[in-house]
Amino acid sequence: MAETLLIAGGRVVDPAAARDAVLDVRIERGRVAEIGPGLAPGGARVIDAAGCVVAPGFVDLHTHLREPGREDAETIESGSRAAALGGFTAISAMANTDPVADSAGIVEQVWNLGRAAGLCDVHPVGAITAGLRGESLAEIGEMANSAAKVTFFSDDGRCVGDAALMRRALEYARAFDAVVANHAEEAALADGWSMNEGDVSALLGMRGLPAEAEEIIVARDIMLARLTGGRLHVPHVSTAGTVDLIRAAKARGIPVTAEVTPHHLTLTEDAVRSFDPVYKVAPPLRTKPDVEALRDALADGTIDCVATDHAPHTRESKDVEFDAAPCGMLGLETALSIVLTDTALDVSTMVERMSVAPARIRRLAGQGGPIAEGAAANLIVFDPAATWTVEPNALASKSRNTPFAGRELKGKVLWTIYRGRVVVAEGRISNGER
Amino acid sequence: MIKHLLDITDLNPDGIQRILETAANLQPEGGAIRKYPALRNKTVVNLFYESSTRTRTSFELAAKRLSADVVNFAVSGSSVDKGESLKDTAQTIMAMGVDAIVIRHKASGAPHRLAQWVDAHVINAGDGMHQHPTQALLDLFTIRQHFPSFEGLRVAIVGDVTHSRVARSDVQALTMMGADVTLVGPPTLLPPQAEHWGVATTADLDAVLPKADVVYLLRMQLERQQAGFVPSLREYSRLWGLDSARAAMLKDDALVMHPGPMNRGVEISAEVAELPRSMIIDQVTNGIKVRMALLYLMLGTPGEVAANG
Numbered sequence: 001m002a003e004t005l006l007i008a009g010g011r012v013v014d015p016a017a018a019r020d021a022v023l024d025v026r027i028e029r030g031r032v033a034e035i036g037p038g039l040a041p042g043g044a045r046v047i048d049a050a051g052c053v054v055a056p057g058f059v060d061l062h063t064h065l066r067e068p069g070r071e072d073a074e075t076i077e078s079g080s081r082a083a084a085l086g087g088f089t090a091i092s093a094m095a096n097t098d099p100v101a102d103s104a105g106i107v108e109q110v111w112n113l114g115r116a117a118g119l120c121d122v123h124p125v126g127a128i129t130a131g132l133r134g135e136s137l138a139e140i141g142e143m144a145n146s147a148a149k150v151t152f153f154s155d156d157g158r159c160v161g162d163a164a165l166m167r168r169a170l171e172y173a174r175a176f177d178a179v180v181a182n183h184a185e186e187a188a189l190a191d192g193w194s195m196n197e198g199d200v201s202a203l204l205g206m207r208g209l210p211a212e213a214e215e216i217i218v219a220r221d222i223m224l225a226r227l228t229g230g231r232l233h234v235p236h237v238s239t240a241g242t243v244d245l246i247r248a249a250k251a252r253g254i255p256v257t258a259e260v261t262p263h264h265l266t267l268t269e270d271a272v273r274s275f276d277p278v279y280k281v282a283p284p285l286r287t288k289p290d291v292e293a294l295r296d297a298l299a300d301g302t303i304d305c306v307a308t309d310h311a312p313h314t315r316e317s318k319d320v321e322f323d324a325a326p327c328g329m330l331g332l333e334t335a336l337s338i339v340l341t342d343t344a345l346d347v348s349t350m351v352e353r354m355s356v357a358p359a360r361i362r363r364l365a366g367q368g369g370p371i372a373e374g375a376a377a378n379l380i381v382f383d384p385a386a387t388w389t390v391e392p393n394a395l396a397s398k399s400r401n402t403p404f405a406g407r408e409l410k411g412k413v414l415w416t417i418y419r420g421r422v423v424v425a426e427g428r429i430s431n432g433e434r
Numbered sequence: 435m436i437k438h439l440l441d442i443t444d445l446n447p448d449g450i451q452r453i454l455e456t457a458a459n460l461q462p463e464g465g466a467i468r469k470y471p472a473l474r475n476k477t478v479v480n481l482f483y484e485s486s487t488r489t490r491t492s493f494e495l496a497a498k499r500l501s502a503d504v505v506n507f508a509v510s511g512s513s514v515d516k517g518e519s520l521k522d523t524a525q526t527i528m529a530m531g532v533d534a535i536v537i538r539h540k541a542s543g544a545p546h547r548l549a550q551w552v553d554a555h556v557i558n559a560g561d562g563m564h565q566h567p568t569q570a571l572l573d574l575f576t577i578r579q580h581f582p583s584f585e586g587l588r589v590a591i592v593g594d595v596t597h598s599r600v601a602r603s604d605v606q607a608l609t610m611m612g613a614d615v616t617l618v619g620p621p622t623l624l625p626p627q628a629e630h631w632g633v634a635t636t637a638d639l640d641a642v643l644p645k646a647d648v649v650y651l652l653r654m655q656l657e658r659q660q661a662g663f664v665p666s667l668r669e670y671s672r673l674w675g676l677d678s679a680r681a682a683m684l685k686d687d688a689l690v691m692h693p694g695p696m697n698r699g700v701e702i703s704a705e706v707a708e709l710p711r712s713m714i715i716d717q718v719t720n721g722i723k724v725r726m727a728l729l730y731l732m733l734g735t736p737g738e739v740a741a742n743g
């Protein structure tokens with residue numbers, strides 16, 4: 001049973017209510033009961049939030065939890081812990097599991113395991129195509145109408161290359177007000193790549209993925225969104241050219257949204273000079289001008305939100321030659337800190353991009369604020385000034401493939417309140433009781 | 435001396451000069467092949483994940499002429515075939531007590547990973563499309579036998595630069611030593627970023643040949659045609675192959691080089707390969723000398739080379 005809580009003296013940053021003020025928040029029976037200055041504690045458990053920010057919990061549109069199939073790398077439970085510690089109260093479990101989340105049975109299994117973990121909402125992402133094979137549509141309607149109520153579809157890791165199939169997906173998804181997110185990577189330009197194509201790949205003798213491989217698909221998908229009116233989401237935007245395409249599409253009123261990962265906001269292809277596969281990721285780390293364009297686009301709203309693309313991999317799978325390693329980086333536990341440390345976003349815009357906007361894209365009730373009386377209590381308290389050093393072995397994820405090992409970062413989540421329950425207390429997972 | 439040789443840029447010009455001089459001292463030109471006791475009780479492992487006759491044999495002979503024990507870790511038929519990772523293989527080899535590992539691998543950067551996992555010296559004998567630093571050393575040695583200085587020397591590297599570790603190491607080595615390098619080939623096989631390498635690029639071989647001091651031909655593989663980089667090997671040969679007519683455009687003292695193995699009739703005609711200006715056989719001979727020098731300087735006891743030679 002959720003206890004009565006009083007979050008006292010924090011700076012409440014609630015962009016959905018256009019609120020940014022030092023206030024108290026009382027939580028009862030899983031909901032926000034009262035918000036205002038100088039609330040009396042009564043019998044409530046008091047959380048001292050002085051000097052901290054109180055915000056709606058973060059929402060991740062892009063999370064790989066590896067269950068079912070690769071529970072050695074992550075489970076829904078371990079991923080949920082990482083999410084809660086990172087300040088997320090809702091995450092989106094990607095479909096590229098084994099078996100693939102392309103049927104009502106699998107997405108319901110993921111949904112139920114998320115509920116059992118009970119640390120954040122785990123919304124399954126359904127596959128666009130059966131088996132991620134890119135040949136025929138998965139049963140989008142069955143997944144939408146399942147207990148998991150899937151409204152977000154992606155073959156992430158694989159690009160829907162067939163333009164007719166992508167058209168059908170965007171059209172069909174309209175029946176369920178669903179979003180289609182296509183991993184933008186033109187296969188004909190993506191043969192055997194390990195990193196960005198550019199100066200560093202030329203020097204290192206690595207096969208590169210040109211920016212155009214992403215941009216060609218994004219341009220095509222934008223045209224298909226215009227044709228169909230279907231809701232297109234562009235995951236992990238990585239190039240300045242993609243930013244230009246999205247900006248132009250939005251100016252024309254085409255229904256497109258976009259996300260950027262924390263790592264693409266800070267790391268560049270130069271990291272690959274180490275040959276350390278921890279820096280191997282899809283899309284690949286790009287150039288400094290790309291990073292700058294992504295930061296600008298996130299600041300001005302061209303890119304709607306930050307999404308982690310949290311992609312756990314076992315130690316043995318990354319302890320190999322660069323070419324042989326799988327793509328992916330951890331992200332949940334460092335996302336807030338990277339955005340605070342390495343971008344110039346103010347706190348309010350940061351909360352908008354990490355909570356409000358992604359909740360709006362997925363139309364998640366009770367997430368992203370506003371922090372208003374009667375609203376579900378999905379809240380976080382973070383200290384924007386606290387510093388900490390990333391220690392891979394201290395992460396809650398079952399995997400260790402963070403590209404930020406050893407970095408000192410700013411910003412630490414101290415409390416995560418999920419559906420009125422304390423799931424993170426003073427920076428540690430809590431069983432919900434004092 | 436350096437602990438590992440992973441990239442040619444691990445060496446500076448002084449380091450390169452030292453290796454070239456040591457190579458010349460160890461096996462003076464025209465003399466009988468000499469064997470030295472310098473690396474007695476040292477063990478060198480050849481860890482070749484790609485088939486290679488000449489480089490592996492060259493390293494093996496170089497180490498043996500310094501009295502090192504040499505083990506060829508045959509990848510085919512070993513536990514690597516059973517899925518053992520490079521890291522596990524490396525640690526297994528280390529547990530057997532070795533002083534140096536000479537590695538060839540299809541993945542760029544594999545030697546760099548290996549160097550993080552082992553205590554032994556690591557020598558890169560070719561990694562993917564990345565580096566082949568001892569090839570660069572033997573190429574410099576060969577050029578140095580015919581020209582007094584690298585400064586301002588005009589070197590044309592012709593062919594498939596994109597997929598060539600030899601080209602990357604040679605470009606860096608030659609530009610480091612002051613040579614003036616031009617890359618020549620179809621634009622599909624020259625990295626567009628090469629303009630940042632301090633070299634010139636062109637598709638016009640005939641314009642380059644009359645001015646070149648060295649023409650370095652890269653191996654052109656059939657699979658590049660199959661992957662669509664060129665329409666046909668026949669067309670490639672006509673536009674970028676060195677035949678007798680083109681060789682006649684060269685200056686009298688210009689050299690023709692090739693890392694081997696050659697595709698006679700594709701990047702080089704049989705007649706040109708056998709011209710006196712062709713250094714292809716000398717390159718093989720010199721490969722053993724520079725690898726001896728490298729192993730000696732990396733593994734040996736300083737001072738001993740002077741006593742011996």
